[in-house]
Amino acid sequence: MNNKQITLIKTGIFLLALTPFSLLLLRGWSNELGANPIETITNTTGIWILRFLVITLAITPLRRLTGQAILIRFRRMMGLFTFFYASLHFLTYVWLDQYFDWPFIVEDIAEHPYIIVGFTTFLILLSLAVTSPRFMIRKMGKNWKNLHRLVYLAAFLGTTHFIWQVKSDIREPLLYFALFSVLMLLRIPAIQRKTPQFTGWFRSVKA
Amino acid sequence: MLIKRSSDIEQLSGIRPSEITNKEIYQSRRRFLRGGTALALGSGLGISSMLATQKVSHAASKFSNLIKSPFNAGETLTPYKDVTSYNNYYEFGTSKSSPAVMAKNFKTKPWTITVRGEVEKPLTLGMEDILKHYPMEERIYRLRCVEAWSMVVPWVGFPLASLIKDMKPTSKAKYISFRTLYDPKRMAGQKPALFGSGLDWPYREGLRMDEAMNPLTILAVGLYGEIMPNQNGAPIRLIVPWKYGFKSIKSIVSIEFTENRPNTTWAMLAPKEYGFYANVNPDVDHPRWSQSRERRLGEFRKRKTLLFNGYAEQVAGMYKDLDMKKFF
Numbered sequence: 001m002n003n004k005q006i007t008l009i010k011t012g013i014f015l016l017a018l019t020p021f022s023l024l025l026l027r028g029w030s031n032e033l034g035a036n037p038i039e040t041i042t043n044t045t046g047i048w049i050l051r052f053l054v055i056t057l058a059i060t061p062l063r064r065l066t067g068q069a070i071l072i073r074f075r076r077m078m079g080l081f082t083f084f085y086a087s088l089h090f091l092t093y094v095w096l097d098q099y100f101d102w103p104f105i106v107e108d109i110a111e112h113p114y115i116i117v118g119f120t121t122f123l124i125l126l127s128l129a130v131t132s133p134r135f136m137i138r139k140m141g142k143n144w145k146n147l148h149r150l151v152y153l154a155a156f157l158g159t160t161h162f163i164w165q166v167k168s169d170i171r172e173p174l175l176y177f178a179l180f181s182v183l184m185l186l187r188i189p190a191i192q193r194k195t196p197q198f199t200g201w202f203r204s205v206k207a
Numbered sequence: 208m209l210i211k212r213s214s215d216i217e218q219l220s221g222i223r224p225s226e227i228t229n230k231e232i233y234q235s236r237r238r239f240l241r242g243g244t245a246l247a248l249g250s251g252l253g254i255s256s257m258l259a260t261q262k263v264s265h266a267a268s269k270f271s272n273l274i275k276s277p278f279n280a281g282e283t284l285t286p287y288k289d290v291t292s293y294n295n296y297y298e299f300g301t302s303k304s305s306p307a308v309m310a311k312n313f314k315t316k317p318w319t320i321t322v323r324g325e326v327e328k329p330l331t332l333g334m335e336d337i338l339k340h341y342p343m344e345e346r347i348y349r350l351r352c353v354e355a356w357s358m359v360v361p362w363v364g365f366p367l368a369s370l371i372k373d374m375k376p377t378s379k380a381k382y383i384s385f386r387t388l389y390d391p392k393r394m395a396g397q398k399p400a401l402f403g404s405g406l407d408w409p410y411r412e413g414l415r416m417d418e419a420m421n422p423l424t425i426l427a428v429g430l431y432g433e434i435m436p437n438q439n440g441a442p443i444r445l446i447v448p449w450k451y452g453f454k455s456i457k458s459i460v461s462i463e464f465t466e467n468r469p470n471t472t473w474a475m476l477a478p479k480e481y482g483f484y485a486n487v488n489p490d491v492d493h494p495r496w497s498q499s500r501e502r503r504l505g506e507f508r509k510r511k512t513l514l515f516n517g518y519a520e521q522v523a524g525m526y527k528d529l530d531m532k533k534f535f
């Protein structure tokens with residue numbers, strides 16, 4: 001696969017990844033966000049953070065299972081889209097939901113664990129996004145890998161944040177918990193040795 | 208915004224146009240300009256200005272001769288569309304939008320309510336008799352959900368006190384408890400599932416007798432002058448406007464007078480988060496989120512939550528000896 005093809009695929013994925021955001025704008029513009037638009041925006045941006053985090057964390061195991069090295073070329077973009085939706089989610093909270101009422105926001109963060117957990121997750125994703133450019137990887141060396149392992153913590157905290165604001169029906173947060181658990185189990189060497197690989201099913205595409 | 212109405216009612220009673228029931232007339236004058244979301248949000252305009260109230264087609268029968276009640280919040284009504292599409296009714300699914308869909312074909316005829324416990328004569332009431340016997344009033348109340356949003360709804364109903372007097376409870380009756388229909392075939396949310404909604408069916412709620420007898424407490428059988436939409440708790444539900452919405456139990460099939468405090472659904476599920484009283488109180492937070500402010504549906508900025516949801520004048524006296532932080 002040449003660079004031109006990769007760029008084409010990347011552009012396609014980029015536009016696809018923007019769809020949830022575009023749909024939200026469209027629904028807002030055509031007045032279809034429901035009785036509580038701010039809640040709809042908060043929930044929609046929130047769930048897409050977790051979805052993109054699942055996609056991001058699925059790339060490494062998928063690469064191993066399928067032998068498709070090319071997949072890794074899309075990982076950073078998926079990670080950055082996770083951060084994009086996290087930023088929208090955070091912005092929705094401070095702007096639309098709280099309307100920059102800083103004293104209240106500080107109190108909210110201090111007093112309510114699910115807000116603290118959500119805020120911490122955002123800070124982690126922010127630090128990962130800031131250190132994502134290639135020159136940062138070079139500059140940070142070994143520290144880069146250590147820092148970026150925090151993505152697993154972000155997945156766990158993000159799911160906790162979700163569970164903690166649900167009143168009683170925890171089915172959806174549990175689904176994400178299960179998905180993240182599987183993706184983490186697939187990273188354990190002892191488990192990796194036992195999982196079959198399907199490299200033969202695909203025509204190998206070099207990255 | 209207010210357009211003078213030619214009706215006599217307004218001149219005679221001084222009722223503001225927004226308080227008049229007739230939905231068509233009311234909505235026809237509330238056709239707000241639509242704005243682009245980003246623009247409206249960005250400039251901090253109320254979202255209400257974007258929420259153009261579309262005409263909803265719904266053929267439900269209307270109540271005639273409704274008594275205009277003195278209990279009127281005197282605030283802008285939440286549009287019919289929002290009241291009937293944003294519902295917490297876990298018997299019909301746990302998302303806000305699912306009750307309107309899942310309860311669509313719910314049959315509420317025939318419907319009976321059994322009355323038992325500490326009463327002179329236990330009996331079964333037919334819904335038709337209730338509708339015939341009690342003069343229906345319009346009550347425009349604020350509804351504050353424990354999730355920190357609120358709406359203003361023109362309910363149709365009658366005082367629970369009238370029914371209680373007719374039932375002649377004994378001197379032992381200290382509490383009144385209610386149950387929602389339990390029928391998983393008709394209420395899909397009650398079907399057993401691995402990690403279901405988390406609630407223990409049937410839904411149960413209860414009040415102290417003085418709370419039940421308070422003139423504000425009603426049994427509602429309709430809203431916006433029409434029979435109760437299924438998703439809002441048809442055919443008959445409780446409305447206790449100074450308490451969080453979950454106290455206002457829907458689709459009631461059983462009323463029981465008891466000597467001891469009855470178990471209530473949310474308090475059974477999470478006793479540290481939901482109490483028996485559940486009085487709206489900005490000073491007592493839910494353990495996981497703040498209760499000091501709320502989002503009125505249709506408004507952009509949050510507003511301050513009022514003690515007893517603004518009904519302190521009518522109800523505060525009942526709790527003067529109660530530690531509201533402990534008995535939340």
